[in-house]
Amino acid sequence: MTLFLRSRFPNIIRQGIVNGSLPRRFFSHSSVARSAGAFPSLHSLSEEERMLRDSVASFAKQKILPKVQEMDEKEKLDPEILKGLFEQGIMGIETEVEYGGAESSFLSAILAVEELAKVDPSISVICDVQNTLVNTLFRKYGSEFLKEKYLPQLASEKVGCFCLSEAGAGSDAFALITRADKKDGHYLLNGSKMWITNSFEAEIFLVFANIDLSAGYKGITCFVVEKDWGVSIAKKETKLGIRASSTCTVNFDNVKVPEENVLGVVGKGYKYAIEILNEGRIGIAAQMIGLAQGALDNALPYTYQRKAFGQPIAEFQGMQHQFAQVATEIEAARLLTYNAARLKEEGKSFVKEAAMAKLFSSQVAEKAASKAVEWMGGVGFTREFPVEKYYRDAKIGAIYEGTSNIQLSTIAKIMSVDYK
Amino acid sequence: MSNIRILVGCKRVIDYAVKIRVNAARTAVETNNVKHSLNPFDEIAVEEAVRIRQRLPSRVSDIIALSCGSAKSAEVLRTAMAMGADRAIHVEAEDIKLQPLSVAKLFRAIVEKEKPNLVILGKQAIDDDSNQTGQMLAGLLGWPQITFASNVNIEDDNLKVTREVDGGLETLSSKLPAVITADLRLNEPRFATLPNIMKAKKKPLVTYTPQDLNVDITPRLEVLSVTEPPPRQGGGTVGSVDELVSKLKEVGAL
Numbered sequence: 001m002t003l004f005l006r007s008r009f010p011n012i013i014r015q016g017i018v019n020g021s022l023p024r025r026f027f028s029h030s031s032v033a034r035s036a037g038a039f040p041s042l043h044s045l046s047e048e049e050r051m052l053r054d055s056v057a058s059f060a061k062q063k064i065l066p067k068v069q070e071m072d073e074k075e076k077l078d079p080e081i082l083k084g085l086f087e088q089g090i091m092g093i094e095t096e097v098e099y100g101g102a103e104s105s106f107l108s109a110i111l112a113v114e115e116l117a118k119v120d121p122s123i124s125v126i127c128d129v130q131n132t133l134v135n136t137l138f139r140k141y142g143s144e145f146l147k148e149k150y151l152p153q154l155a156s157e158k159v160g161c162f163c164l165s166e167a168g169a170g171s172d173a174f175a176l177i178t179r180a181d182k183k184d185g186h187y188l189l190n191g192s193k194m195w196i197t198n199s200f201e202a203e204i205f206l207v208f209a210n211i212d213l214s215a216g217y218k219g220i221t222c223f224v225v226e227k228d229w230g231v232s233i234a235k236k237e238t239k240l241g242i243r244a245s246s247t248c249t250v251n252f253d254n255v256k257v258p259e260e261n262v263l264g265v266v267g268k269g270y271k272y273a274i275e276i277l278n279e280g281r282i283g284i285a286a287q288m289i290g291l292a293q294g295a296l297d298n299a300l301p302y303t304y305q306r307k308a309f310g311q312p313i314a315e316f317q318g319m320q321h322q323f324a325q326v327a328t329e330i331e332a333a334r335l336l337t338y339n340a341a342r343l344k345e346e347g348k349s350f351v352k353e354a355a356m357a358k359l360f361s362s363q364v365a366e367k368a369a370s371k372a373v374e375w376m377g378g379v380g381f382t383r384e385f386p387v388e389k390y391y392r393d394a395k396i397g398a399i400y401e402g403t404s405n406i407q408l409s410t411i412a413k414i415m416s417v418d419y420k
Numbered sequence: 421m422s423n424i425r426i427l428v429g430c431k432r433v434i435d436y437a438v439k440i441r442v443n444a445a446r447t448a449v450e451t452n453n454v455k456h457s458l459n460p461f462d463e464i465a466v467e468e469a470v471r472i473r474q475r476l477p478s479r480v481s482d483i484i485a486l487s488c489g490s491a492k493s494a495e496v497l498r499t500a501m502a503m504g505a506d507r508a509i510h511v512e513a514e515d516i517k518l519q520p521l522s523v524a525k526l527f528r529a530i531v532e533k534e535k536p537n538l539v540i541l542g543k544q545a546i547d548d549d550s551n552q553t554g555q556m557l558a559g560l561l562g563w564p565q566i567t568f569a570s571n572v573n574i575e576d577d578n579l580k581v582t583r584e585v586d587g588g589l590e591t592l593s594s595k596l597p598a599v600i601t602a603d604l605r606l607n608e609p610r611f612a613t614l615p616n617i618m619k620a621k622k623k624p625l626v627t628y629t630p631q632d633l634n635v636d637i638t639p640r641l642e643v644l645s646v647t648e649p650p651p652r653q654g655g656g657t658v659g660s661v662d663e664l665v666s667k668l669k670e671v672g673a674l
Contacts, residue, residue: 047498048617054457055502055612062611089614102614112614 042338045111048104052090053111059088060119068120071244072389075236077201078244081123082159091130092155095139100152106279107341110286114337117290118297121393122244124287126159129197132283134160137206137222137276141264146224150204161202162280163193163250164273170195171406173208174217174270178252180209185259187211189223189252192234195400200236200246203227207252208269220269224261231255241392278351279344281358281401285337288361288397292330292368295390296323299372299380306377319375326368333361352414359407362397369394421576423481424596426469427536428505429527429554430487431459432496433547442646448516449547449646458496461542463503465602467609468572469540470504476574482506484534488526490515494625501620502612508625509534513637520548522630522637524556529633531561537597538579543568544601554601564594568603 045053067078085091093109095101102108109131117124138151154160169175178191189209199205205225212219225231234249264272300323303314313319336357343350369390373380380387398404434440435455443450458466466485473480485500487493488511497508511526531539544551558565570589571582579594584603612620630637658664668674 047495048621050495051498051502051612051617051620052614055614055617059611087613088611089616093614097618102618104614104618108614 042335042342045107046105049108049111052104052108053115056088056090056112056115057118059084060116060123064116064119064123068244068386068389069383071120071122075238075243077122077126077246082126082201085123085127086155086157089155090127091159092135092151093131095135095151095155099147100155101135106282106345107338110282110337110341113283113286114290114293117287118294120244121287121291121294121390122242124290125242125245125284126198126201128280128283128287129162130154130160132280133162133276134204134206136279137162137263137272138224140276141222141272142224143260145260146263150224154204158203159198159201160204160206161196161198161250162276163196163199163205163207165193165195167192167194171403173273174220176208176210176220177213178207178209179213180211180221180223180257182211187223187257187259187262189225189255189257191252193250193252195237195247196250197245197247197400199233199248199250205231205250206263208273209252211266215267217270218267220273221266222263222269222272223257224263225252225255225257229255229257240395241389242396277402278354281407282337282340282344282350282354284397284401285333285340285354285357285361288358288365288394289330289334289337291390291394291397292326292333292361292365295365295369295372295387295394296326296330298386298390299375302379302385303375313375322371322375326364326371329364330368333357333364336360352411355402355407355410358397358402359404359411362394362404365390365394365397421479422537422596424472424476424479424538424574425482425484425534425536426472426480427484427486427527427531427534427539428462428465428469428500429539429541430462430466430485430493430496430500431542431545432456432487432489432493433459433545436460436546442648446645446647447643451515456492456495458499459542459545459547461544461546461602461604462496462500463542463609464604464606465540465542466500466503466505467607468569468600468602470610471607472538472572472574473504479574482536484509484536486527486530487511488513488518488523494627497625498617498620499612501623501625502617503610504616505623507623510625510627511630511633512627513630517637517639519639519641520550520552521556521640522635523553524560525635526630526633526637527553527557528560529635530628531557533633539563539597539599541599541601543603554599558599561597561599564598565601566592566594566598567601569600570603570605572600572606 063084064081067081071078089102090112092101093104093112094106097103113124113128116127135154138147164173166176180187180189191209207223207225208220209223210219211221232251234251237247239247303319304312306313340350340353340357343353372387373391376385376387379385433456435457438455441450469483483505485497485505485508487497491512494510497510501508509530541554554567555565566581566583568583569581570584573580577596579596579598581592581600583590658667
């Protein structure tokens with residue numbers, strides 16, 4: 001079996017040996033083992049992935065669904081829901097067991113984000129940032145000291161956030177001006193970050209600051225900052241969508257950060273930021289496909305009940321064709337997302353595919369949510385029904401973690417290598 | 421005061437949220453490509469076993485999940501272990517052949533093998549709604565049975581169980597060993613958390629066949645046909661009580 005696998009999936013074996021065990025999905029479905037030469041479809045999940053997906057779906061439906069509208073109206077995350085996310089073990093999905101996590105696959109995280117988004121995209125992004133940005137940065141670049149100290153906290157009780165953007169630095173992230181001045185054995189952070197997801201609830205901040213502005217982006221360094229070292233949360237944005245997810249301005253005024261809290265290597269922060277955002281965008285793609293599916297799942301049952309001109313409106317061919325088109329696009333977006341996730345698991349290059357997944361998923365989500373409102377007609381437009389929220393939530397998909405224009409440029413740049 | 425060893429029954433059934441359809445041959449409900457999950461009452465049974473352990477940690481020495489069914493039944497056993505069962509036993513047999521009496525006989529064989537002193541089953545499976553297996557098992561074992569349990573208390577070797585009956589609530593006491601069947605309000609089952617899902621992978625799962633256990637599962641009941649209920653006819657409105665009475669007489673209801 002191993003010889004056969006080695007010839008077909010060399011990268012997987014390499015990674016499998018490094019990790020100490022082969023990716024579980026290859027032993028999950030008995031028909032894979034029996035049909036020699038078969039490559040599992042992207043619908044194949046390991047048993048744990050399937051169980052996690054079902055468990056998160058149940059949790060979302062029973063615990064989160066009743067509170068979605070209230071959290072949206074109050075623009076506030078219910079602390080019980082946050083506690084529930086930690087209790088379900090989905091705030092440390094890939095984190096190694098020795099650091100308090102579940103040591104599951106990347107796709108497990110993607111599935112959790114997707115299932116949460118079907119019910120509430122706000123909750124989904126909280127789980128996404130924690131897993132695909134914060135945890136992964138610690139796991140990849142953190143010293144043993146930082147990993148041992150913070151990963152268990154992030155897995156069990158503390159929210160983390162990713163502080164890169166500023167008022168003058170969004171897509172042009174390297175134009176950031178938050179400073180980190182080196183003193184004896186510590187740094188002093190000064191500056192202001194903007195648009196930071198999770199910041200209101202966060203206790204651990206991953207802050208990108210420049211230790212030497214004259215060096216340009218090569219001075220950008222990532223710091224691990226604890227809330228009670230003087231981080232102040234300023235303006236909480238009032239938003240169009242994902243309102244239960246906090247988005248705030250975060251201020252640093254001579255915040256003292258010990259030297260050991262530099263994440264990775266000084267001056268390499270720019271590299272970490274780019275790399276982590278490449279992975280993070282697969283997470284956003286997952287949020288978007290969950291959103292699209294949630295909108296569809298909410299609208300369609302209504303259309304099979306609502307009658308006009310003597311029949312349920314869902315049975316008109318015009319409607320049927322629209323359903324089919326949207327469902328096809330959601331499936332395509334889902335496959336792009338899952339494939340990017342599996343490529344990453346396999347250790348293969350995935351930057352282009354991740355950008356494609358995020359770009360396309362955000363477009364599909366916007367369209368699906370928009371159609372869902374239309375299909376439900378007047379009631380779809382009211383706040384009494386959940387679809388209008390999906391419509392509002394969808395817009396952010398084209399904006400955060402790399403705007404759609406950035407994704408297009410990224411894809412084109414990689415493509416040009418083959419054709420220039 | 422003896423150790424408590426709990427055996428919990430798990431059945432893989434069509435998920436409760438699925439809209440079921442009768443198959444083309446009209447012999448059964450369509451199960452192909454349909455979402456299945458652990459029978460909700462069995463989920464409650466597993467949850468109760470785990471809660472009994474939480475209440476009496478030093479006394480519960482073993483929680484075994486048992487499922488009789490096709491190869492895919494192993495999925496629900498993994499769920500039971502993710503909820504807290506220590507190990508699982510799978511008796512592999514064709515779903516279509518299994519009926520309450522044969523399942524009860526298979527359970528008896530496992531009880532004789534594993535020697536639990538408390539068996540908790542869901543009160544019924546949501547596919548056949550038989551509500552027989554627990555009662556038959558107790559009869560075959562010669563054990564006391566307490567069905568439709570909504571509350572379970574264990575003190576020393578005595579059970580005190582509240583049942584939901586038509587007239588209200590009835591509390592029975594019994595000695596161990598006993599069979600309990602779980603009703604809806606017994607508890608609210610936990611979600612399998614990710615760390616527990618990962619731990620469940622390492623828990624042992626043993627498979628047997630009915631031949632291994634010397635049980636004859638030849639069906640004694642034959643399903644002749646399965647049909648959908650007739651579609652709902654539209655009603656009509658009436659203007660007065662007299663009109664209502666005359667209409668009811670017309671359709672032969674009075």
